[in-house]
Amino acid sequence: MEDSWTSPAWELLLPALRAPRRQRRRLLESALRDAVRTGVIAAGTRLPASRALAADLGVSRGLVTGVYDQLRAEGYLAGRPGAGTYAAGGLAPPGPEPRPGAASGTAAAAGRADGAARPAVRFDFRPGQADPRLFPRAGWGSLYRQVLAGAPDSALSYGDSRGVPELRAALAEVLARRRGVVADPDRIIVCGGVAQAVSLLTRVLGAAGHGTIAVEDPGAPEHAMLVGTNGLRPLAVPVGDAGPDLSAVATRAALVTPAHQFPTGIAYPPEVRSRLVAWASTVDGLVIEDDYDGDFRYDRAPVGALQGLAPDRVAYTGSVSKSLASGLRLGWLVVPQRLVPAIVERKRADDLCGPVLEQRTLAAFLTSGRYDAHLRRCQRIYRARRDSLVAAVGRYLPAARITGVAAGLHAVLTLPGGDEVALADAARRGGVRLRGLRHYGSAAAPGFVFGYAHLTPDTITAGIAALAAAWRD
Numbered sequence: 001m002e003d004s005w006t007s008p009a010w011e012l013l014l015p016a017l018r019a020p021r022r023q024r025r026r027l028l029e030s031a032l033r034d035a036v037r038t039g040v041i042a043a044g045t046r047l048p049a050s051r052a053l054a055a056d057l058g059v060s061r062g063l064v065t066g067v068y069d070q071l072r073a074e075g076y077l078a079g080r081p082g083a084g085t086y087a088a089g090g091l092a093p094p095g096p097e098p099r100p101g102a103a104s105g106t107a108a109a110a111g112r113a114d115g116a117a118r119p120a121v122r123f124d125f126r127p128g129q130a131d132p133r134l135f136p137r138a139g140w141g142s143l144y145r146q147v148l149a150g151a152p153d154s155a156l157s158y159g160d161s162r163g164v165p166e167l168r169a170a171l172a173e174v175l176a177r178r179r180g181v182v183a184d185p186d187r188i189i190v191c192g193g194v195a196q197a198v199s200l201l202t203r204v205l206g207a208a209g210h211g212t213i214a215v216e217d218p219g220a221p222e223h224a225m226l227v228g229t230n231g232l233r234p235l236a237v238p239v240g241d242a243g244p245d246l247s248a249v250a251t252r253a254a255l256v257t258p259a260h261q262f263p264t265g266i267a268y269p270p271e272v273r274s275r276l277v278a279w280a281s282t283v284d285g286l287v288i289e290d291d292y293d294g295d296f297r298y299d300r301a302p303v304g305a306l307q308g309l310a311p312d313r314v315a316y317t318g319s320v321s322k323s324l325a326s327g328l329r330l331g332w333l334v335v336p337q338r339l340v341p342a343i344v345e346r347k348r349a350d351d352l353c354g355p356v357l358e359q360r361t362l363a364a365f366l367t368s369g370r371y372d373a374h375l376r377r378c379q380r381i382y383r384a385r386r387d388s389l390v391a392a393v394g395r396y397l398p399a400a401r402i403t404g405v406a407a408g409l410h411a412v413l414t415l416p417g418g419d420e421v422a423l424a425d426a427a428r429r430g431g432v433r434l435r436g437l438r439h440y441g442s443a444a445a446p447g448f449v450f451g452y453a454h455l456t457p458d459t460i461t462a463g464i465a466a467l468a469a470a471w472r473d
């Protein structure tokens with residue numbers, strides 16, 4: 001286990017010390033949060049004792065312990081006061097639904113890391129995953145066997161770096177029909193999820209002279225992490241109620257979630273969408289559209305992909321991570337024609353090509369109509385879970401406000417006057433794991449993001465009842 005500070009971490013903290021005294025704590029906290037989130041301070045690194053850090057930085061010890069407490073509550077740091085504080089590996093999504101009374105793997109691992117006995121996790125509402133139990137094992141398995149039986153020997157060799165042609169053709173049809181994407185197979189690159197798509201784009205933009213990419217605040221920590229680890233600087237831009245205002249930011253690229261903003265769950269209004277593509281034209285730049293859970297909506301009209309408005313200014317990316325299984329690592333990127341050669345070259349340099357048999361299986365899954373049927377089934381099930389969450393919150397937490405419920409796999413809960421850290425602590429003591437909105441950025445209001453798609457209606461209801469009891473106590 002690493003036991004020392006790296007110099008980039010120090011450099012990140014120093015600007016906070018030059019800030020006016022009133023802002024120091026907030027700035028120090030966000031610098032440390034960003035350093036853990038982006039991996040500048042690696043998971044497992046032991047942080048200095050609060051007394052030592054306070055002395056080194058020339059601030060009060062209370063300020064440092066306050067920062068450590070806050071980041072511990074948010075899951076960025078692990079450990080107990082007096083027993084060592086470590087950077088946590090906080091980006092992992094929650095594991096499968098825990099059995100009631102059993103600690104989840106994540107919690108067990110965290111318990112080992114900090115050596116402290118923690119209350120068992122009975123209900124894990126942290127967002128980030130669909131329900132893996134809905135994966136169509138039988139249908140996928142039979143198609144895979146058919147693909148394997150029918151594939152010529154040559155199909156077992158390296159494939160096209162852009163993705164197998166059958167899959168690109170099938171994706172062009174499905175993305176146009178379901179999401180309004182302007183896609184012809186020649187501009188589609190199959191990749192290992194949105195994660196690889198963002199990595200490829202970031203490096204291609206970097207090679208073309210970009211130094212920064214705007215990311216949403218609040219937003220997915222993965223976005224800042226992917227941009228940062230691929231050599232560009234993420235610039236957090238507040239999303240507010242009306243989407244990010246990029247006019248005041250010195251950058252020519254932005255990574256956004258316009259159809260279902262993560263984590264607030266809003267859909268960017270039409271004027272924000274128009275403003276985004278107009279901005280990209282004005283600065284001769286690029287909008288990267290992460291359509292991470294665009295397939296699920298319940299009671300609002302479909303919001304088509306932003307890419308459809310300006311295919312030459314928007315790079316569109318999505319994956320089967322929420323619709324089928326994140327472990328398949330299958331996603332896609334639809335890019336303006338001018339970027340195709342550089343992206344394909346980068347993809348070839350990365351891994352030669354994606355897994356051929358899985359790509360062919362997905363192509364068959366799409367063209368056979370099974371994908372549409374599977375999404376209809378999931379949509380029905382997730383809607384019932386969403387309804388259970390809304391009903392349980394109305395029943396057990398009547399003072400809470402629940403938003404972002406019209407689409408996606410999570411909702412946002414805010415409480416009048418609630419202190420996020422104290423409430424998360426109380427929930428944890430009651431066996432309920434939550435993720436505070438502060439985890440997703442400094443511009444977030446206090447609140448919690450509830451992932452519900454991986455939990456059954458009964459578990460959701462019991463979990464909200466347990467949460468209400470923990471908060472009452």
Ligand SMILES: Cc1ncc(COP(=O)(O)O)c(C=O)c1O
Nearest residue numbers: 193194195220262292319321326
């Ligand atoms: C908003 C968002 N986009 C993209 C990803 C990564 O998705 P993929 O599995 O397609 O790489 C995540 C991962 O949790 C995410 O939260």
